[in-house]
Amino acid sequence: MAEEAGDVDVLVANAGVGVRRDALEDVTREDWHAHLAVNLTAPFLLAQRLAPGMRERRFGRIVFMSSVAAFTGGIVGPHYAASKAGLHGLTHWLASRFAGSGVTVNAIAPALIEDTGMLPGGSEELARRVPVGRLGTPAEVADLTLAVIRNGYITNQLIGIDGGMFPH
Ligand SMILES: NC(=O)c1ccc[n+]([C@@H]2O[C@H](COP(=O)([O-])OP(=O)(O)OC[C@H]3O[C@@H](n4cnc5c(N)ncnc54)[C@H](OP(=O)(O)O)[C@@H]3O)[C@@H](O)[C@H]2O)c1
Numbered sequence: 628m629a630e631e632a633g634d635v636d637v638l639v640a641n642a643g644v645g646v647r648r649d650a651l652e653d654v655t656r657e658d659w660h661a662h663l664a665v666n667l668t669a670p671f672l673l674a675q676r677l678a679p680g681m682r683e684r685r686f687g688r689i690v691f692m693s694s695v696a697a698f699t700g701g702i703v704g705p706h707y708a709a710s711k712a713g714l715h716g717l718t719h720w721l722a723s724r725f726a727g728s729g730v731t732v733n734a735i736a737p738a739l740i741e742d743t744g745m746l747p748g749g750s751e752e753l754a755r756r757v758p759v760g761r762l763g764t765p766a767e768v769a770d771l772t773l774a775v776i777r778n779g780y781i782t783n784q785l786i787g788i789d790g791g792m793f794p795h
Contacts, residue, residue: 634684635677637776640670641692645745648704659706666710671717674732678725687730688776691718695738695789703745711736715785722783731782733775737768738789758791 644665648654670691681687696703697711714734722732741749741762754761771788775781787795 637688639690645703645707662706662710667713681730682728685729689732691734693734693736698793733784
């Protein structure tokens with residue numbers, strides 16, 4: 628991929644899936660593997676491919692898109708929560724190895740972001756669960772992501788953007 632894309636300085640591993648399952652027994656093995664593949668294995672493979680070049684050039688930014696579900700369990704299901712929690716271990720491992728090379732590694736953990744594939748439209752019922760009283764917006768997540776990318780002194784962090792749902 629680095630061959631196709633050239634030098635990659637910034638990786639934002641944002642792609643994710645979250646198919647809701649309300650009961651433990653409803654989570655199939657296929658559900659489990661599909662969520663791990665997209666939400667955890669793909670970010671790992673991207674980082675594995677791109678981080679060495681960042682280290683060589685002594686600059687890089689890696690941001691994994693996690694979820695508040697990694698801390699609280701969330702509403703999608705155990706397959707989703709576990710896949711996102713795995714990103715946190717990956718963040719810590721990578722950040723500690725690459726910090727001295729100008730490469731920062733962080734995870735952003737949103738909750739309940741409106742107008743997304745996972746949460747199309749709004750939901751008053753869900754908004755009531757958020758301390759600030761409303762859902763988040765994609766622009767607010769993008770703004771935080773850009774701030775993390777701009778900043779060379781934030782690394783090894785799990786950063787919540789959740790309207791106060793989970794205090795870190
Ligand atoms: N929305 C929320 O409230 C919320 C809360 C916490 C965390 N997140 C996280 O935020 C990230 C973005 O989610 P979103 O809410 O914006 O959902 P979304 O609108 O459904 O976006 C998900 C993105 O992932 C891509 N994707 C899914 N499976 C893929 C695959 N196998 N290969 C390549 N691309 C794939 C989709 O591409 P296509 O459109 O081509 O399918 C889409 O661009 C996810 O990691 C999600 O877990 C979202």
